[in-house]
Amino acid sequence: MKTSFTFSLFTFFCVTSLSLTAQADMISEGKALHDKNCMGCHQAEMYKRDNRKVKTLAYLGTSVENCNTQLGTGWFPEDVQAVTQYLNATYYKLK
Numbered sequence: 001m002k003t004s005f006t007f008s009l010f011t012f013f014c015v016t017s018l019s020l021t022a023q024a025d026m027i028s029e030g031k032a033l034h035d036k037n038c039m040g041c042h043q044a045e046m047y048k049r050d051n052r053k054v055k056t057l058a059y060l061g062t063s064v065e066n067c068n069t070q071l072g073t074g075w076f077p078e079d080v081q082a083v084t085q086y087l088n089a090t091y092y093k094l095k
Protein backbone atom coordinates (compact mmCIF):
# COMPACT_ATOMS: atom_id res chain seq x y z
CA MET A 1 0.00 0.00 0.00
CA LYS A 2 2.78 2.42 0.96
CA THR A 3 4.67 1.62 -2.26
CA SER A 4 1.56 2.31 -4.33
CA PHE A 5 1.06 5.67 -2.63
CA THR A 6 4.72 6.60 -3.09
CA PHE A 7 4.55 5.66 -6.79
CA SER A 8 1.34 7.68 -7.23
CA LEU A 9 2.90 10.70 -5.55
CA PHE A 10 6.04 10.38 -7.68
CA THR A 11 3.92 10.13 -10.84
CA PHE A 12 1.91 13.20 -9.85
CA PHE A 13 5.07 15.26 -9.36
CA CYS A 14 6.55 14.09 -12.66
CA VAL A 15 3.40 14.95 -14.60
CA THR A 16 3.09 18.32 -12.86
CA SER A 17 6.73 19.09 -13.59
CA LEU A 18 6.33 18.21 -17.28
CA SER A 19 3.19 20.32 -17.49
CA LEU A 20 4.94 23.35 -15.99
CA THR A 21 7.90 22.87 -18.33
CA ALA A 22 5.59 22.68 -21.36
CA GLN A 23 3.79 25.84 -20.24
CA ALA A 24 7.09 27.67 -19.74
CA ASP A 25 8.21 26.56 -23.21
CA MET A 26 4.95 27.82 -24.73
CA ILE A 27 5.32 31.20 -23.01
CA SER A 28 8.92 31.45 -24.20
CA GLU A 29 7.86 30.65 -27.78
CA GLY A 30 5.04 33.19 -27.48
CA LYS A 31 7.47 35.87 -26.38
CA ALA A 32 9.74 35.17 -29.35
CA LEU A 33 6.81 35.33 -31.80
CA HIS A 34 5.48 38.50 -30.16
CA ASP A 35 8.84 40.25 -30.17
CA LYS A 36 9.42 39.39 -33.83
CA ASN A 37 5.95 40.18 -35.18
CA CYS A 38 4.06 42.47 -32.81
CA MET A 39 6.48 45.04 -31.41
CA GLY A 40 6.20 47.22 -34.52
CA CYS A 41 2.64 48.14 -33.51
CA HIS A 42 2.39 47.14 -29.85
CA GLN A 43 4.78 48.40 -27.21
CA ALA A 44 4.52 47.14 -23.62
CA GLU A 45 2.72 50.31 -22.53
CA MET A 46 -0.29 49.27 -24.62
CA TYR A 47 -0.81 46.19 -22.46
CA LYS A 48 -0.41 48.15 -19.21
CA ARG A 49 -2.82 51.03 -19.88
CA ASP A 50 -5.74 51.52 -17.50
CA ASN A 51 -8.41 51.61 -20.22
CA ARG A 52 -7.41 48.43 -22.02
CA LYS A 53 -10.16 46.55 -23.83
CA VAL A 54 -9.05 43.02 -22.98
CA LYS A 55 -11.04 41.70 -20.01
CA THR A 56 -11.15 37.94 -20.70
CA LEU A 57 -8.72 35.30 -21.89
CA ALA A 58 -11.06 34.48 -24.78
CA TYR A 59 -11.03 38.11 -25.94
CA LEU A 60 -7.23 38.18 -25.70
CA GLY A 61 -7.00 35.08 -27.89
CA THR A 62 -9.40 36.61 -30.41
CA SER A 63 -7.36 39.80 -30.48
CA VAL A 64 -4.14 37.88 -31.13
CA GLU A 65 -5.85 35.90 -33.90
CA ASN A 66 -7.14 39.14 -35.44
CA CYS A 67 -3.60 40.53 -35.56
CA ASN A 68 -2.38 37.25 -37.04
CA THR A 69 -4.98 37.54 -39.80
CA GLN A 70 -4.45 41.25 -40.46
CA LEU A 71 -0.67 40.96 -40.62
CA GLY A 72 -0.65 37.66 -42.52
CA THR A 73 1.94 36.18 -40.17
CA GLY A 74 0.85 32.66 -41.07
CA TRP A 75 0.79 31.51 -37.47
CA PHE A 76 -0.70 28.15 -36.66
CA PRO A 77 -3.31 27.91 -33.86
CA GLU A 78 -0.62 26.78 -31.43
CA ASP A 79 1.39 29.92 -32.25
CA VAL A 80 -1.63 32.12 -31.52
CA GLN A 81 -2.10 30.20 -28.28
CA ALA A 82 1.57 30.69 -27.35
CA VAL A 83 1.40 34.46 -27.90
CA THR A 84 -1.87 34.60 -25.99
CA GLN A 85 -0.32 32.69 -23.08
CA TYR A 86 2.76 34.93 -23.13
CA LEU A 87 0.68 38.12 -23.04
CA ASN A 88 -1.54 36.74 -20.31
CA ALA A 89 1.35 35.55 -18.15
CA THR A 90 3.30 38.76 -18.61
CA TYR A 91 0.63 41.47 -18.60
CA TYR A 92 -3.00 40.47 -18.18
CA LYS A 93 -3.09 37.70 -15.54
CA LEU A 94 -6.58 36.61 -16.64
CA LYS A 95 -8.15 33.34 -15.45
